[in-house]
Amino acid sequence: EAGVVQSPRYKIIEKKQPVAFWCNPISGHNTLYWYRQNLGQGPELLIRYENEEAVDDSQLPKDRFSAERLKGVDSTLKIQPAELGDSAVYLCASSLLGQGVSYEQYFGPGTRLTVT
Amino acid sequence: AQSVAQPEDQVNVAEGNPLTVKCTYSVSGNPYLFWYVQYPNRGLQFLLKYITGDNLVKGSYGFEAEFNKSQTSFHLKKPSALVSDSALYFCAVRPYSSASKIIFGSGTRLSIRP
Numbered sequence: 001e002a003g004v005v006q007s008p009r010y011k012i013i014e015k016k017q018p019v020a021f022w023c024n025p026i027s028g029h030n031t032l033y034w035y036r037q038n039l040g041q042g043p044e045l046l047i048r049y050e051n052e053e054a055v056d057d058s059q060l061p062k063d064r065f066s067a068e069r070l071k072g073v074d075s076t077l078k079i080q081p082a083e084l085g086d087s088a089v090y091l092c093a094s095s096l097l098g099q100g101v102s103y104e105q106y107f108g109p110g111t112r113l114t115v116t
Numbered sequence: 117a118q119s120v121a122q123p124e125d126q127v128n129v130a131e132g133n134p135l136t137v138k139c140t141y142s143v144s145g146n147p148y149l150f151w152y153v154q155y156p157n158r159g160l161q162f163l164l165k166y167i168t169g170d171n172l173v174k175g176s177y178g179f180e181a182e183f184n185k186s187q188t189s190f191h192l193k194k195p196s197a198l199v200s201d202s203a204l205y206f207c208a209v210r211p212y213s214s215a216s217k218i219i220f221g222s223g224t225r226l227s228i229r230p
Contacts, residue, residue, distance in 0.1 A: 004159070043160070043221035044205050056217055091159055103148055103167075103210055105218060109161035 002026070006092050006107035012114045018080035021111045025073065025094030032069055034077050035091040043091055045088060049075065050097060082115045089113070120209045122221040127226050129197045137192040137205050137224045139212045145180075147210025149190040151181055154204040154223075166190060175202070197228045 005024040013019050026034050029052050035043035046065065048056040051072040060067065064083070069075040080087055089112050093105040120141045129135045141147055148167055152160040164175025169195045171183045190207060207221040 042222045042225070044220075045217065048217060093160075103218070104150060104162045104165055105160075106162065107152075109157075109159045114158075 002090055003072055004094055004106055005025050006090075006108035006111055007064045008111055009109060010114075012072065012116065013082055015084055016081040019113060020079075021077045021090050021092075021113075023077070023092030023108060024113045025075070025092070026106055029106070030072065030093035031097045032075050033091075033093040033095075034067060034075070035092070035093065037089045037091055038048050039088075046077070046090075055074050079113075082113075084115050087113055087115045117217060118138045118211045118223040118229045120130070120133030120207050120219055120226045123206055124204075124224050125184070125222075126200065126225045126227065129226070131199055131228050131230050132196050135197045135201070137207075138222060139192065141188050141190065141207075141209045141210055142210045147212065148210035149181075149183060150208040150210070151175065151179070151190075151192050152208060152220075153177075154189075156203075160206060188189060197223065198208050199228045199230055200204065202228045203225055 032049040033044040036042045036046055047060045047067050049069045052069055065079055067077045089108045089110040092108045095105045114116050122139055128149050140207045150165045151163040163179050165175050166173050166183045174180045179194050181190055183190050204223050204225050206220045206223050210218045
């Protein structure tokens with residue numbers, strides 16, 4: 001079974017430039033998450049989708065960050081314009097939500113963003 | 117506020133010795149608890165979970181964790197550490213009120229010396 005796929009793995013951009021990250025979740029998983037992880041810290045949730053609906057985006061800086069989940073499958077996270085403080089690893093995860101099933105999340109390898 | 121705490125930034129253990137990585141939580145209702153491991157330049161990997169039932173749960177790579185409701189703890193344990201266990205470990209909790217949101221701790225770096 002293929003895992004969560006993310007691209008690109010690494011991205012270096014200058015501040016004020018736009019950047020986009022792509023995520024393909026595990027087939028059949030109806031819940032998708034975007035996290036930001038700073039060095040030496042735990043992941044912090046940015047946005048959570050259940051199917052196509054963003055059910056929790058309270059931690060997403062909406063002035064510069066946007067996300068979408070097309071047809072309830074793939075997802076894109078965008079930053080425009082990027083700031084120096086956005087340098088971090090952006091993790092995508094997916095899980096299967098439903099009665100009688102477990103709730104663990106499966107993570108992709110992440111995209112390491114460096115803003116210079 | 118709902119939260120999870122990992123009180124130790126780093127744990128150092130000699131190979132072959134038992135290891136414990138501590139985790140305490142604060143959520144309303146019955147929690148769902150998880151442990152994840154992260155190797156360098158990799159995403160998080162699921163180790164084990166507690167949903168209900170037996171307080172001692174077994175997971176991948178010989179790890180186990182004990183749920184203690186009275187102490188609101190979910191410590192990760194392994195009877196005999198391997199050098200390859202060296203990694204960053206995260207405890208996580210799913211609040212009862214949320215269908216899918218999981219809150220992560222700040223992580224504990226486990227270092228196993230030969």
